[in-house]
Amino acid sequence: MTLLVPLQGLNPVQFLVNGLVFSSVIVLASIGLSLVYSIADFANFAHGDTMTVGAFGALAAAGVLAPAMEGILVFGFPVWMFAALFVGMALAAVVVVATEFVIYRPLDTGSIELLITSIGVALAYRAVIFLGFGTDASRYGVPRAGPIPEIRETLNLAVTPRQVVAVVSAIVLVGALHVLLQYTTLGRKMRATADDPTLARVSGIRTREVIIAMWVIGGVLAAAGGVFLGLETLVRPRMGFDILLIVFAAVILGGIGSVYGAMLGGLVIGMLYELTPLFSMVGIPIGNEYAEAVAFVIMVVILLVRPQGIAGDAT
Amino acid sequence: MSSGSGSGSDASTDAAAASRAERALSVSNVDSGYGEAQVLSDLNLHVDRGEIVCLIGPNGAGKSTVLKTVFGLLKPWEGTVMLGDEDITGTDPEDLVRMGVGYVPQVDNVFGSLTIDENLRMGGVARKGGVDEVIRELYDRFPILDNKREAKARTLSGGQRQVLAFARALVMEPDVLLIDEPSAGLAPSIVEEVFEDVQTVNELGTAILMVEQNAREGLAISDRGYVLDQGTVAYEDDADGLLDNPEVSQLYLGGADYE
Ligand SMILES: Nc1ncnc2c1ncn2[C@@H]1O[C@H](COP(=O)(O)OP(=O)(O)O)[C@@H](O)[C@H]1O
Ligand SMILES: [Mg+2]
Numbered sequence: 001m002t003l004l005v006p007l008q009g010l011n012p013v014q015f016l017v018n019g020l021v022f023s024s025v026i027v028l029a030s031i032g033l034s035l036v037y038s039i040a041d042f043a044n045f046a047h048g049d050t051m052t053v054g055a056f057g058a059l060a061a062a063g064v065l066a067p068a069m070e071g072i073l074v075f076g077f078p079v080w081m082f083a084a085l086f087v088g089m090a091l092a093a094v095v096v097v098a099t100e101f102v103i104y105r106p107l108d109t110g111s112i113e114l115l116i117t118s119i120g121v122a123l124a125y126r127a128v129i130f131l132g133f134g135t136d137a138s139r140y141g142v143p144r145a146g147p148i149p150e151i152r153e154t155l156n157l158a159v160t161p162r163q164v165v166a167v168v169s170a171i172v173l174v175g176a177l178h179v180l181l182q183y184t185t186l187g188r189k190m191r192a193t194a195d196d197p198t199l200a201r202v203s204g205i206r207t208r209e210v211i212i213a214m215w216v217i218g219g220v221l222a223a224a225g226g227v228f229l230g231l232e233t234l235v236r237p238r239m240g241f242d243i244l245l246i247v248f249a250a251v252i253l254g255g256i257g258s259v260y261g262a263m264l265g266g267l268v269i270g271m272l273y274e275l276t277p278l279f280s281m282v283g284i285p286i287g288n289e290y291a292e293a294v295a296f297v298i299m300v301v302i303l304l305v306r307p308q309g310i311a312g313d314a315t
Numbered sequence: 316m317s318s319g320s321g322s323g324s325d326a327s328t329d330a331a332a333a334s335r336a337e338r339a340l341s342v343s344n345v346d347s348g349y350g351e352a353q354v355l356s357d358l359n360l361h362v363d364r365g366e367i368v369c370l371i372g373p374n375g376a377g378k379s380t381v382l383k384t385v386f387g388l389l390k391p392w393e394g395t396v397m398l399g400d401e402d403i404t405g406t407d408p409e410d411l412v413r414m415g416v417g418y419v420p421q422v423d424n425v426f427g428s429l430t431i432d433e434n435l436r437m438g439g440v441a442r443k444g445g446v447d448e449v450i451r452e453l454y455d456r457f458p459i460l461d462n463k464r465e466a467k468a469r470t471l472s473g474g475q476r477q478v479l480a481f482a483r484a485l486v487m488e489p490d491v492l493l494i495d496e497p498s499a500g501l502a503p504s505i506v507e508e509v510f511e512d513v514q515t516v517n518e519l520g521t522a523i524l525m526v527e528q529n530a531r532e533g534l535a536i537s538d539r540g541y542v543l544d545q546g547t548v549a550y551e552d553d554a555d556g557l558l559d560n561p562e563v564s565q566l567y568l569g570g571a572d573y574e
Contacts, residue, residue: 185440188429188436189440191428195429196427198423199420199423199425200437202420203412203437203483204408204409204413204441205437
C-alpha cells in the first residue's frame, strides 16, 4: 500500500510529508496498543480491527451524513467527514468497552490467554463487518482534491487537504492525550495503574474504572487512525489487521508499554515506511513494496542497540 | 504472659467478649495463602484503638501475608476480619481505603515513574473534598518530600522512599494503618526517625499494626506484640512482656542481649 502522491520533480522532502501522514495513522494506533499493554497487561491483537471498526463506523455514518450536510466545508474539507469521524470514534469506544465487559473482564485470566482471546475478538469484529458491508473496499466519497496549490507552488510539495486534516487531527489528539495524562487526575491514575496496579488499588484507585477509560481512549484513537487510513487509501475489512504488525513494530520500537514511546515509535516507523523509495534514489533498487520489510529490519537494528526501545523509560 | 499456639481459641472468644468499641481490627481464625499454598493457619490477632501492635517473627513466617490478607489483596480461605464491628473479610483494598484502613507494603510501595507530589495525590484519590490541605501538612511534617516535590519517586533513596510510602498512606488519615517493615534496609539513624513518625501518627489517633524485622526496636515503641511462626501466632503479650520473655528473646530476638 502506498500513500504516495508522486510528483514529477521528486522533492525528497515529499517523502517526509508522506511519511508524516502515514506516521499519523501509526501513532494514533500505537497509543492504544501500548496503553492496553501497560494497563491491562496484554498484547491486543484485536487493536487493528478496532481501527477497522472505527473506519466502517465512519463509513456508515458518512452515508447518512454526507447528503444531510452537503456542501459545508471546514478548511476545504467536508464537515460531514468530521462528523463521520466522531461517529467512528464513538462506535469504536462503545465496541471495545463492551468487549471488556463481556469478554476480557469475566475471563480475568493471564496475559497469554488474553492475547489468544484478542485474536478471537479480532475475528469476531471482522466477521461482523463482513456481514454488514461485504468484503469489498469502499470510499468515504470525500471529493478528491488535488494538492493545495499554494504549498505546491512555494515549496514544490504535493500536500492534499485530507493529508493536512489527518496530520493536524493526529497532533491535536496526541496533544489532548498528553494533557490528559500529565495534568488530570484520571491521567495520573492511568499512569499510576500502569506503573503498579497493585499499589494503585492499595492507594484507593478503582483500577477497573481506569481500565475502562483506557479502552475508551485507545479505541477512540485507533478509530481515528483507521478513518485517516481509509481516507488516504480505501476502507477495507482487513485494513486494520493488515497494518497491525507495523503498529506492533512501532510500539516495540518505542519501548512496549510506554505511551510516549509509542508516539515516537509510530512516527519513526511511519517515516521509515514512506522513506523506503529513497533507497532507489541512492542506487539501491528497493521500491515501496519492500517498505514493510525495510521498516522491520531497521526496527530490529535499533532494538539491538537499544533493547529498551528508543524512548527508554519515559512512560 | 506469653501463651503458646493454643492461644487461638482464647483469642476468638476474647474477640467476641471484648468491648466492641475498643477493637479497631480483629482477625479471627484466619487461614490464607497463595494459590494452593497455605501460609496462615488459624490466625488470631487484634489491634485496639490507640494501640501500636508489632508483628514479629522469622523470615517467611507469613507476616506480610497477614497484612495482605487483612487488606484484601489475598482473600482469606477461612475465618473473619473485622474493622470495628464491621465484617471486612475479603473486602477489596480500594474499598478498605475508603473505610479508613491504610497499608504501606514492604516493597514496591511508591510509584517510581510518578513525582513525589503525584504519589501523594494518588494517596488521596479516595478522599472526599480536596487533598491540597492534607498534602501541605504532610510536606510540613516531612521536609525531605517538600524539597523534592517534582522529582520522580524512583530517584529517591531507600529512606526517602519509605517516608513517601508512609506519607502516601497518611493522606487518607486512616483509622487503622498496616505497615510492613518500615525500617527494612535503612540506616540506624533513619530507622529511629521512621519509628518516631509511626509514633506521631499513632498519637494523632491511628491504630497501627506494624510488621518489623528490627524486633527489639519495633517492640520498644509498641503497646503489644505477636510472634508469628509458620503462619500462626506463637506468642502474644504486651511489648515489655515479649521483650522480657527469655524464650522469645532466645528464639526471635537474636539472643539475650537485652537491657
Ligand atoms: N506472592 C507469593 N506467592 C507465593 N508464595 C508466597 C508469595 N509471597 C510469599 N510467599 C510465601 O509465603 C510465605 C510467607 O511469606 P511472607 O508473608 O512474605 O513472610 P514474611 O513477611 O514473614 O517474611 C513464604 O513461605 C513465602 O515463600
Ligand atoms: Mg515480609
